[in-house]
Amino acid sequence: MIIMHDEKYLKRLFQAYYKEKISDLSLVDLFEHREFGFIPWEKQIMLRHIGFNSALNLRNHFIRNTPKHAYVSASLYNQPENQDMQGKGYQGCDLIFDIDVDHFYTPCKEDHDIWYCNECEENGRGMVNKCPKCGKLKLKRLTWICNDCLDIAKNEIIKLIYTFLIPDFNMDIKKMKITFSGHRGYHLKTEDEKLRALSSEERREIVDYVTGENISFEILGLQEKGGNIFGFSKETIGWSRKIIEKIKEILKKPNLEIESVLTDRRKYNLSQNLVENFLNFKDNFLNIIESNNINNWTLVGFSLMAWNKFLRRLVTEIGIEVDIPVTIDTHRLIRYPGSLHGSTGFKVQEIFHDDIDVFKPLDESNEILDPIVFKSEKIINQKIEIIEPLVPLTKIKGESWGPYKQGEKIVVPHHIAVFLLCKGVAKTI
Ligand SMILES: [Zn+2]
Ligand SMILES: [Zn+2]
Numbered sequence: 001m002i003i004m005h006d007e008k009y010l011k012r013l014f015q016a017y018y019k020e021k022i023s024d025l026s027l028v029d030l031f032e033h034r035e036f037g038f039i040p041w042e043k044q045i046m047l048r049h050i051g052f053n054s055a056l057n058l059r060n061h062f063i064r065n066t067p068k069h070a071y072v073s074a075s076l077y078n079q080p081e082n083q084d085m086q087g088k089g090y091q092g093c094d095l096i097f098d099i100d101v102d103h104f105y106t107p108c109k110e111d112h113d114i115w116y117c118n119e120c121e122e123n124g125r126g127m128v129n130k131c132p133k134c135g136k137l138k139l140k141r142l143t144w145i146c147n148d149c150l151d152i153a154k155n156e157i158i159k160l161i162y163t164f165l166i167p168d169f170n171m172d173i174k175k176m177k178i179t180f181s182g183h184r185g186y187h188l189k190t191e192d193e194k195l196r197a198l199s200s201e202e203r204r205e206i207v208d209y210v211t212g213e214n215i216s217f218e219i220l221g222l223q224e225k226g227g228n229i230f231g232f233s234k235e236t237i238g239w240s241r242k243i244i245e246k247i248k249e250i251l252k253k254p255n256l257e258i259e260s261v262l263t264d265r266r267k268y269n270l271s272q273n274l275v276e277n278f279l280n281f282k283d284n285f286l287n288i289i290e291s292n293n294i295n296n297w298t299l300v301g302f303s304l305m306a307w308n309k310f311l312r313r314l315v316t317e318i319g320i321e322v323d324i325p326v327t328i329d330t331h332r333l334i335r336y337p338g339s340l341h342g343s344t345g346f347k348v349q350e351i352f353h354d355d356i357d358v359f360k361p362l363d364e365s366n367e368i369l370d371p372i373v374f375k376s377e378k379i380i381n382q383k384i385e386i387i388e389p390l391v392p393l394t395k396i397k398g399e400s401w402g403p404y405k406q407g408e409k410i411v412v413p414h415h416i417a418v419f420l421l422c423k424g425v426a427k428t429i
Contacts, residue, residue: 003387003427010421011041014340015066017373022059026338026350028072029191031058033091035080037333038067039342046071048333051081068342071333074189076196085331092196095203096334097210098326099156100185101149105266112144112392123389142425144392145184145344150361157186158356160320164210168238171195173353180361180371182341182348187334200328207327212319215239217311221295224304231289231297242318243311244289251286255279268313277301345418346371362396372396375415382417385409388425 002010018025028034036050036058052058062070073080074096078089101109109127116123117131117139130137157178165171175192198206208214220240221233232240250258262268262275270278277300278285288294297307326332335341335348349371351359364370375397391404394416401416409429412420420426 001387002421002424006421006428007041009428010342010345010418011066011068013345013374013418014068014342015063017340018062018066021373022063024338025059025062027055027058028337030076031055031072033076033078033080035073035075035077035088035333036061036336037071037073038065039069040065041068041342046333049081049083051079062339067339070336070339072336073331073333075330075332090330092193093198093330095190095192095195095198095206096327096332097157097160097188097320098181098185098323098334099153099160099188099321100181100323101145101153102143102184103323104321106149106152108146108148109143112146114142114144114390114392116140116389142388142390142392143184144394145362146395147360147362149184153185154356154359156321157188160188160210160322161353163242163318164320165190168209169206176353177337178351178353178356179335179337180346180349180351180359181335182339182346182371183344189334200330203328203330207322207324210320211322211324212239212315215315217308222297222304222307222311228296228298229302229304229307231295233295239315239318243314246314246318247289248286251282251289255282258282267317268310270310274301274306340373341422343422343424345374345415345422347373363398372415374418375413380414381411382414383409383411383429384417384420384426385429386420386426391420391425394419 032051032053034051035048036052037046037048038050039046052061073093075093076091078091080088082088105127110125112125113127114123114125115128117134117136119136120131120134122131122133124132128139131139161173161176165176166173171190172192175190177189177191179187179189181187220243221231223230232244250261253261258279259275262270262278263272281299285297285299288296302310326334337348337350339348340346341348346361347370349361349369351369355366355369359369361371364372386404386406386408389406391402393403394401396416396419401412404410410426417426417428421428
């Protein structure tokens with residue numbers, strides 16, 4: 001929790017930032033037709049149904065009101081400020097995808113995500129749904145960021161664009177906008193008139209497709225006939241191609257690596273026996289899937305059910321970890337690009353698609369793309385005190401800070417202090 005006088009301090013910092021950089025604050029396409037929402041520093045509520053009729057008013061709002069969090073609708077309305085959803089006059093909604101490590105497992109969470117159970121006082125690290133000791137669902141969590149999970153999220157966005165949206169949906173890269181959320185993820189927004197007309201159900205179908213949920217291997221051609229298993233019939237399009245490519249990728253690894261991937265409990269979880277059969281069949285199988293006229297996938301020990309299970313795991317590996325409701329719900333507000341994220345002090349950073357490969361949110365060398373806006377040219381150190389039981393290690397700009405324990409008084413550079421204060425794990429002293 002952020003201490004009240006630190007809230008005032010952070011708000012002043014944000015305000016000074018907006019004053020200085022206001023001409024850089026991007027204007028979202030057709031902003032006059034969008035609904036804005038803001039969470040102020042003083043209370044945890046979203047002030048919604050706000051509209052702006054000029055860039056000046058919009059920008060002045062950031063300077064005068066200086067929100068802790070700023071959001072804008074993906075939808076377009078005739079009257080975005082109308083309090084009543086029906087009265088807004090919905091005109092369509094950009095297609096958005098949200099990829100946030102809050103919603104899926106990454107190994108680094110075992111190091112940097114901490115949970116406490118208020119019920120039985122158990123605590124630990126990693127991503128758990130409930131207290132492993134007493135079963136309580138409501139846990140206090142301290143979630144953190146590192147290069148690893150942010151890289152995983154970034155790669156999901158890249159995969160989404162280049163292995164799904166462009167090849168399978170023929171979407172136009174020039175109409176896509178990628179944004180680093182300022183905390184644990186990325187947003188992708190496509191501003192295309194045709195896509196704006198998609199209904200919620202149609203968006204759900206796109207999501208189903210990119211996650212691979214509900215995929216039927218039978219429809220792709222997998223079948224058992226006369227004791228043999230036959231693989232996919234059309235191997236050059238859509239999911240069939242993606243799965244085949246993934247199988248090839250595995251088959252081309254050295255045996256030891258294949259073994260470790262296939263027995264990995266978090267991935268394929270195959271028994272040692274099945275893996276041995278798989279390895280014996282390896283060269284044959286590679287020939288079969290690389291040829292166009294045979295698709296006999298018969299493999300000792302692999303029943304139709306075992307194939308289904310294995311393919312299902314492949315789909316999980318290939319599919320994209322999107323936050324499903326964000327794409328389906330056409331009345332969602334998403335973070336305003338160029339605004340500051342009140343839980344980190346980082347900028348919600350737009351990234352050109354040419355730059356996404358090399359973009360590093362926590363260590364970006366290109367000033368224009370750097371979300372860490374509170375780093376000072378001169379070294380300004382700040383003294384703060386840790387107020388959470390444990391604070392994980394933070395690595396920003398190539399330097400590591402922490403881990404810290406409650407009560408520790410530390411001297412850190414300005415941008416680290418802002419981050420720890422925004423995260424609510426420290427107070428100024
Ligand atoms: Zn418990
Ligand atoms: Zn991480």
